[in-house]
Amino acid sequence: MTAGRILVVEDDATLGVSLQQRLVLEGFTVRWARSAAEADAALKGAAPDIILSDIRLPDGDGETIMRRHFERFGLVPVIFMTAYGDIDQAVRLVRDGAVDYVSKPFDLDRLVETLQGISRRTSSGPQVGAAFSGSNAMRKIGATLLRAADIDLPVLILGETGTGKEVAARYVHEAGSRKTLPFVPVNCGALPAELADSLLFGHERGSFTGASGMHRGFFEEADEGTLFLDEIGDLSPVLQVKLLRVLETREFRRLGGSETRKFGARLVCATNKDLGAMVADGQFREDLWFRINVIACKLPPLRERREELPSLLESFASAAAARLGHGCIVVDAAAHEAAKRHRWPGNIRELINRVDRAVAMGDGHVLSEAELFPEGLVATDMGFGSTPDVNATLADVRDAAERAHIKAALARADGSPKEAAETLGVSRTTLWEKMRRLNIGPDDT
Template identity: 40%
Template sequence: MDNRKTRILVVDDEEIVRESMAGWLEKDGYTVATAPDGPTAVERLRAEPWSILLVDLKMPGMDGLGVLEEARKLRPDAVVVIMTAYATVDTAVTAMKMGAFDYLVKPFDPEELSLLTQKIVAQQALARENILLRKVLKREYRFRDLLSNSPKMHAVFDLARVAARSHSTILVQGESGTGKELLARAIHVESPRSTGPFVAVSCAALTETLLESELFGHEKGAFTGAVSRRKGKFEAAHGGTLFLDEIGDVSPKLQLDLLRVLEERRFSRVGGTESIQVDVRIIAATNRDLKKALEDGRFREDLYYRLNVIPITLPPLRQRREDLPLLVEHFLEHLGVELGRKLEAVSAEGMRLLTAHDWPGNVRELRNVLERAAVVASGPILDVADLGLLEVHTEERQGSEGLASLEEVERRHIAEVLRRTGGNVSHAARILGIDRVTLYSKIKRYELRKEPESGT
């Protein structure tokens, strides 16, 4: 280590002490400056960075403890050593309590000073290394844009990293808002196909005919309105990744078409005869229980096995509550930039509420809750009132007796959100972080009546 990078400030009212100490330290190769009194020292502290401060305790005007106090504020990283000719236990303890690193009893010899500074420099190097190490570790908390602190998610990241290197089809399952699309994109970026396109198709958004032409393209005149030939998403994704989102919603006819493409890696455009071959890696995703859809005969078993080559399941947020602090920090940082405001944290009580909440809309719901809270909060700390979450199950948290089931909590939470939004399903769905269709099905399942829009 190059000692010149260690900047030491000697503060003493006696010139002879300043001069001799500076001489000794310079001989060890450090960069040294001196100050004859407290105010001059504080001025230099403000102006330049320092690694070590050697401060005399007794000085006229501002004493050593005063300088120490200022140093803690101005240069919290700098190490302060108090020098005193009157080594009483009291002053030493006070100095240490105030954050001094050590104290030297005057008179001391060059050897003693040299050893102490070496010790400090070594510890500072270690502290720097720790910060670096923590940064490296933090990087392991993420897979591209996905962050997590939970072992369950780390297992998912490991699997995804391995899967990314292969060309196999991947089936991502998980509740709404758990990060399925984010994961699919991350896998693409980590794969050898990253220079190729990533093409996403939502299979739930279109009618059967439209989805068919969206996926496979069509020839001119294939159907009314097909005024020209159009390439489909399979062709667009050539050399890259095709993300088939909400695959559980695909109609039986299209399930058969997809099965053929997966088996033969070729297809023809709607209304065409030419057989087209493409090189695409397929990642499919669904928030439905596909196993159940198989049993009910709504999803083809052969297609399921073609898709389920590498299954990856994202756990819901309520099963990894340890992710909350990390995700909160992450979203607050982003929201702060977006809103041009400093957002520091969620209050302790607020965090308690977030931890108790059930998150039916998972990470997306969390982001929405924080976004709304950030907008209504007046300061940099988001508090309980800003979060707008409801303490629906306080009584159940007391003991295991009378604990509510997840479904019961979800039912009550949805009922309360509907009540507060005056039965506005779109608004309620946004707050819950789920889509309207999902909310309608839950309203039906839980037999919740929508509150009327007004008091009628």
């Protein structure tokens, strides 16, 4: 078993060879990219567990590589290497998601220890299939997904944010015959309008201003594997039409290209929205809905799976304690009772984040209610502390709970959006958008 997959991005041949040899000896699987272009190509394959990158490259920079990867696949641990000890740049990169920053020449032994610690944390999570074994409801969902895995029809996964829709999508992929082929996740809500066509379909060199080379889009990257379109309900009307065309013809072209290419991937979609209601309101195409709503599976929120809470708490606490080297840890009775009363608006994602923080900040032996909910139970019953207006709509109740939870997370993070986003299990962009929508100011914590 390897210690994890590392992408090393370094144009200095001597340092690159040295890093590759040492990390391979430590048990890592290493891919060495000597330029920004090689790094971009490498990141289109199997996603690394860690990126170790130089800042300055002959054809670009490591910061751009990091941001592109974050936009497509979310956060992955990144450590930057640089011969330019610019503290302002270091602070900015760490603030924006990098794990660490080392100045050349650096202590290789210490760097290896850091990489090993990151690898232990990222590799000790539960297996994909384990998510569907905790209750009768989840076992039935797991059985449905297992049957769907080898049926070459679109799968639509429904559920609230944090219920594990991507975990379910990966389960469909890994349980089927395409498991050795690419799994390409795409957040439809994060596709910038001006780049969406290029990201989805790819482009040829010179097809638009700035297109200095050929680019393979998500449809092409998926090959014969699985294309996972997350937040499909956020897809713009224009892109809905284009997606429908690809699904009908199983063909597409790169921007600026004349060659027709086949789309051979399995399609899995997910959303936390009511697509049926969106169709009725004219916000989502009915013909596209029919295309993707073939095998539908709805994941229940954690508040409807309370019988799973004791085992989930114990499991996540044990995993977090093992990562941190604490040994055995006990979840006390008060923490279990508090978990039962909590509404869990962030679902499994919130539970994992709360437990990780509680174990890290606690004494390492007992996980208490105060550590699990240091801000108090801000989301019990109807989702917020005070008695709700009986005339409030469900949207009002949900917004009130979300606003209270975000404010509490910001307060715990001393107003840092980055730390609050990590605690809440969302990207900084998502948090900023929610703060804007819910009218939460920087001082409103």
